[in-house]
Amino acid sequence: DTAVSQTPKYLVTQMGNDKSIKCEQNLGHDTMYWYKQDSKKFLKIMFSYNNKELIINETVPNRFSPKSPDKAHLNLHINSLELGDSAVYFCASSTRIEIQETQYFGPGTRLLVL
Amino acid sequence: AQKITQTQPGMFVQEKEAVTLDCTYDTSDPSYGLFWYKQPSSGEMIFLIYQGSYDQQNATEGRYSLNFQKARKSANLVISASQLGDSAMYFCAMREGQNFGNEKLTFGTGTRLTIIP
Numbered sequence: 001d002t003a004v005s006q007t008p009k010y011l012v013t014q015m016g017n018d019k020s021i022k023c024e025q026n027l028g029h030d031t032m033y034w035y036k037q038d039s040k041k042f043l044k045i046m047f048s049y050n051n052k053e054l055i056i057n058e059t060v061p062n063r064f065s066p067k068s069p070d071k072a073h074l075n076l077h078i079n080s081l082e083l084g085d086s087a088v089y090f091c092a093s094s095t096r097i098e099i100q101e102t103q104y105f106g107p108g109t110r111l112l113v114l
Numbered sequence: 115a116q117k118i119t120q121t122q123p124g125m126f127v128q129e130k131e132a133v134t135l136d137c138t139y140d141t142s143d144p145s146y147g148l149f150w151y152k153q154p155s156s157g158e159m160i161f162l163i164y165q166g167s168y169d170q171q172n173a174t175e176g177r178y179s180l181n182f183q184k185a186r187k188s189a190n191l192v193i194s195a196s197q198l199g200d201s202a203m204y205f206c207a208m209r210e211g212q213n214f215g216n217e218k219l220t221f222g223t224g225t226r227l228t229i230i231p
Contacts, residue, residue: 033218035219040223041153041203041223041224042221042223042224043205043207043219043221044221045218045219045220048218056218088157090159092159101147101164101166101209102161102164103149103161103209103219104161105151105158105159105160105161107157107158108157108158108159110157
């Protein structure tokens, strides 16, 4: 009964390959995100979707393309992988009810590009 | 300018003592939210506590409390009676604005807390 799940947990691949990371949330949240955590542990938002609509698109190379088939899923496809793409990618989902809000993260996908 | 500043890259605290992790923020938006997350060595991000900018009282969740000083723009996390399992990275984050669906979090650089037995 994991709230936010990601697959795969680990991804090791060669430079130039194309790969996808999947994310699913069963919390009924309307908004989902992709964050990137670099080797220095710094977390930065990449994208957010609200009800399948792209809301936030930070300055991310267009090799990264998110896709949201429905509001419970947000996948991340990466073309032509580069060494600098090695990082941990976190999916998250959020909701706001009255004054309380939460943003829950998935377990992360550790991507290593060789 | 940094939106979220965590000035303590690392802290060592004796078990059972209370610990305060510092966080200051910078925003001109009247509506914002402040979050604390814990990241143990296993890597997951665990939501700990939330404080809204309009909340009158400091947030508390079990052993965690948030010392919210709005005029000073600080949102320090206090962990009472620390345990060995509290050893982890702790991140402070801020959400600005109130447009639903646009609640991105801006994170600080984190504080690595080590609890000493």
